[in-house]
Amino acid sequence: MSVVGIDLGFLNCYIAVARSGGIETIANEYSDRCTPACISLGSRTRAIGNAAKSQIVTNVRNTIHGFKKLHGRSFDDPIVQTERIRLPYELQKMPNGSAGVKVRYLEEERPFAIEQVTGMLLAKLKETSENALKKPVADCVISVLATTFDPYLGGRNFDEALVDYFCDEFKTKYKINVKENSRALLRLYQECEKLKKLMSANASDLPLNIECFMNDLDVSSKMNRAQFEQLCASLLARVEPPLKAVMEQASLQREDISSIEIVGGATRIPAVKEQITKFFLKDISTTLNADEAVARGCALQCAILSPAFKVREFSITDLVPYSITLRWKTSFEDGTGECEVFCKNHPAPFSKVITFHKKETFELEAFYTNLHEVPYPDARIGSFTIQNVFPQSDGDSSKVKVKVRVNIHGIFSVASASVIEKQNLEGDHSDAPMETETSFKNENKDNMSAVSDKQDRLNQTLKKGKVKSIDLPIQSSLCRQLGQDLLNSYIENEGKMIMQDKLEKERNDAKNAVEEYVYDFRDRLGTVYEKFITPEDMNKLSVILEDTENWLYEDGEDQPKQVYVDKLQELKKYGQPIQMKYMEHEERPKALNDLGKKIQLVMKVIEAYRNKAQIECKDNEKVRKKKQPNENTKNMLHLVYDHLDPAEMEKVEKYISDAMSWLNSKMNAQNKLSLTQDPVVKVSEIVAKSKELDNFCNPIIYKPKPKVEVPEDKAKANSEHNGPMDGQSGNETKSDSTKDSSQHTKSSGEMEVD
Numbered sequence: 001m002s003v004v005g006i007d008l009g010f011l012n013c014y015i016a017v018a019r020s021g022g023i024e025t026i027a028n029e030y031s032d033r034c035t036p037a038c039i040s041l042g043s044r045t046r047a048i049g050n051a052a053k054s055q056i057v058t059n060v061r062n063t064i065h066g067f068k069k070l071h072g073r074s075f076d077d078p079i080v081q082t083e084r085i086r087l088p089y090e091l092q093k094m095p096n097g098s099a100g101v102k103v104r105y106l107e108e109e110r111p112f113a114i115e116q117v118t119g120m121l122l123a124k125l126k127e128t129s130e131n132a133l134k135k136p137v138a139d140c141v142i143s144v145l146a147t148t149f150d151p152y153l154g155g156r157n158f159d160e161a162l163v164d165y166f167c168d169e170f171k172t173k174y175k176i177n178v179k180e181n182s183r184a185l186l187r188l189y190q191e192c193e194k195l196k197k198l199m200s201a202n203a204s205d206l207p208l209n210i211e212c213f214m215n216d217l218d219v220s221s222k223m224n225r226a227q228f229e230q231l232c233a234s235l236l237a238r239v240e241p242p243l244k245a246v247m248e249q250a251s252l253q254r255e256d257i258s259s260i261e262i263v264g265g266a267t268r269i270p271a272v273k274e275q276i277t278k279f280f281l282k283d284i285s286t287t288l289n290a291d292e293a294v295a296r297g298c299a300l301q302c303a304i305l306s307p308a309f310k311v312r313e314f315s316i317t318d319l320v321p322y323s324i325t326l327r328w329k330t331s332f333e334d335g336t337g338e339c340e341v342f343c344k345n346h347p348a349p350f351s352k353v354i355t356f357h358k359k360e361t362f363e364l365e366a367f368y369t370n371l372h373e374v375p376y377p378d379a380r381i382g383s384f385t386i387q388n389v390f391p392q393s394d395g396d397s398s399k400v401k402v403k404v405r406v407n408i409h410g411i412f413s414v415a416s417a418s419v420i421e422k423q424n425l426e427g428d429h430s431d432a433p434m435e436t437e438t439s440f441k442n443e444n445k446d447n448m449s450a451v452s453d454k455q456d457r458l459n460q461t462l463k464k465g466k467v468k469s470i471d472l473p474i475q476s477s478l479c480r481q482l483g484q485d486l487l488n489s490y491i492e493n494e495g496k497m498i499m500q501d502k503l504e505k506e507r508n509d510a511k512n513a514v515e516e517y518v519y520d521f522r523d524r525l526g527t528v529y530e531k532f533i534t535p536e537d538m539n540k541l542s543v544i545l546e547d548t549e550n551w552l553y554e555d556g557e558d559q560p561k562q563v564y565v566d567k568l569q570e571l572k573k574y575g576q577p578i579q580m581k582y583m584e585h586e587e588r589p590k591a592l593n594d595l596g597k598k599i600q601l602v603m604k605v606i607e608a609y610r611n612k613a614q615i616e617c618k619d620n621e622k623v624r625k626k627k628q629p630n631e632n633t634k635n636m637l638h639l640v641y642d643h644l645d646p647a648e649m650e651k652v653e654k655y656i657s658d659a660m661s662w663l664n665s666k667m668n669a670q671n672k673l674s675l676t677q678d679p680v681v682k683v684s685e686i687v688a689k690s691k692e693l694d695n696f697c698n699p700i701i702y703k704p705k706p707k708v709e710v711p712e713d714k715a716k717a718n719s720e721h722n723g724p725m726d727g728q729s730g731n732e733t734k735s736d737s738t739k740d741s742s743q744h745t746k747s748s749g750e751m752e753v754d
Helices: 078-086 114-133 155-173 182-201 225-231 240-250 270-280 293-305 453-464 484-525 535-552 561-624 631-641 646-671 683-701 712-721 730-744
Strands: 002-008 012-019 022-025 038-041 046-048 063-065 090-093 099-105 108-113 137-143 206-214 217-223 324-329 336-342 350-358 362-368 380-386 398-406 412-422 435-437 467-471 474-478
Touching (some): 022 293, 038 114, 108 114, 114 137, 240 270, 336 350, 362 412, 380 412, 484 535, 561 646, 561 683
Antiparallel strands (some): 012 022, 038 063, 350 398, 350 435, 362 380, 380 474
16 A cells, blocks of 8 residues: 655645655656646646646746645635736636636636646646556645745745846846746746755855847846845845744743754755754754655655554644634624634644534534634634524423534534433523533544543433433535535546546657657668668658658648557558568578577487497397497497387487478578568578477487386495496496486487587
8 A cells, every 4th residue: 555745835746655664755757856836738738747847938828837825715815916916827716706727728718726726736746656656546645834834935935036136137227027028037037046046055146147038138147145145134034933933832942942954945045044043042954855854744644644554653743723713693792602612733633522502503603713823814714504403392402512623634624513302401501601521532543532520421311311312414614615516527627638638648659659660760771771672662762751751740740649550550561571671681590590500409319319229230240249349338328318219219300301401491592582582481480490390309309218216225235246447436437327317308409419
């Protein structure tokens, strides 16, 4: 099972995975561990990540980047309106009031919600993860927040300070308004980002040069680190306040801090490091990769949460970033009641049970308590209607228990509600003060802490059957949340776009295959294929290749996939015969040589077998004449060949004779042909003949000699009474015997006979 952590950044994204060996950051198809948060839409397909970033300047109006700040905001949000001026693409108000983008896709103007754009990027990151892991992504933790307490104190803000400075300078120096030209402005952003990184490593003056920047003008300027720090003084002044805030909220003093690790791209700026060092009065550590640390932390958190991984116990407590309050209507003079259910930095996940005394359906409104702390103009979370509330049988208010929760994802909800139906209720508690019974539930461990004594008494009463708990339906209306129908339509559209991307990739691959074949074959015609084609055919084929190349860049520029497939097959009809002649010419000598060696080897075995028969005849003659036969030669040949069947050996001899005749006839006929003619015999036929020879001859000539069982007492007697031959030791006799045995049982064709 795969465990993945994703840092969904403003400019770039990183993916980390937890494996048995630890946590590592994975690379995308460009072998780059950084994937730009960028989507470019075209007339036929989309580009996402690195491919999209390369189109920022060429496809300005349809390349979407820097959209993270717009997520979850309405079109009328002041931040959206501020960003709208800076963005090169067009923003549009969606039917639900949220911000969207208007781009040209598939030759038509189309609006996309920011949630759809984010979904495209996440789908790409998921695909990258699965390609690297070779398995589906099962568990994933995604970071969507900045690592600092200030969402407007990042690397992009320092880039903007440089861009504004050079825009003013070029307006005075070259009389051009850069902000009116989207393409020029994007190029300036890219150069300012490079300059910022260079100034982090160099304190001297550094040049900024852009050729053909705007109106065919080349522009140039320079800046050093001291100027940069002075220019960004207002940004640098915002470094210390978040540090003070986090120390106060954590109730820590500077002496309580043992070490400081900084992450994030902006921490590479020397002035930022200096500010942090001065505040803590300690040297800072940079052992982590500043860009990849968040993704790696997400992967670690995912491994902790995943049941598929067993990791060391870590003490990690998530917090509620902003305090949350509930409001409801009452019959008192003020008309409303309020209660802060979760304070700022409250541990999460966490559940609380709140008791209300009501006679009818009522509504709870959830919102962030302190609007000035929330980076949104609207502090509302949503409204929750507790339905089907009824009075008790005696007309008194019912006790309604409402469970509110901040889950593991940091999302607030009214999880459940129930009414307690009692008998013999005393007193009317209509709109009595709310009772809060906090029950902490650690959702990771699935343990429930002790509830109050009052709740215990209620549980005992429930067990005795005096009261009854009835679950109540809850109708939720959350702010800035997509409806299920709209979400389903987004998912359906994304599936269609993925399919369109796949079809377009297949079409481009087919087109590229034709282009590659033209270039590759034309190059080979002038080199290795030249000897295998006649001059007339060479001229004809060269014209065909040139016509195909011209067609690719004219009428064939935008054709369906099947047209390119057919064009490639047509070219191969001309090219494959030439390629076949070349390959046959290159591989034929080796195939013929291998077959010839096998024939020669079998012929040696046949010759040795014949010698064994001749020796037997001579020995019989010597016996008749009372002469002693040559025992050494006789024993050796008998040892190797006396078990072979004469009839089968006669078949082998005939087969080899026919094979030799076939080989000689094919070689003679082939030698009479020119290289431009089709071969008489193909390599595949020669290889097949070689395999046929092995299958027919090897089982006969390499037939194992039957084992002879020697009685144990006889073998012992032979070893005691029959010593080694003259001039040999016992070890030498054993070695020769072993050698002979290995020769006659050898199964390959590499047998040698003396």
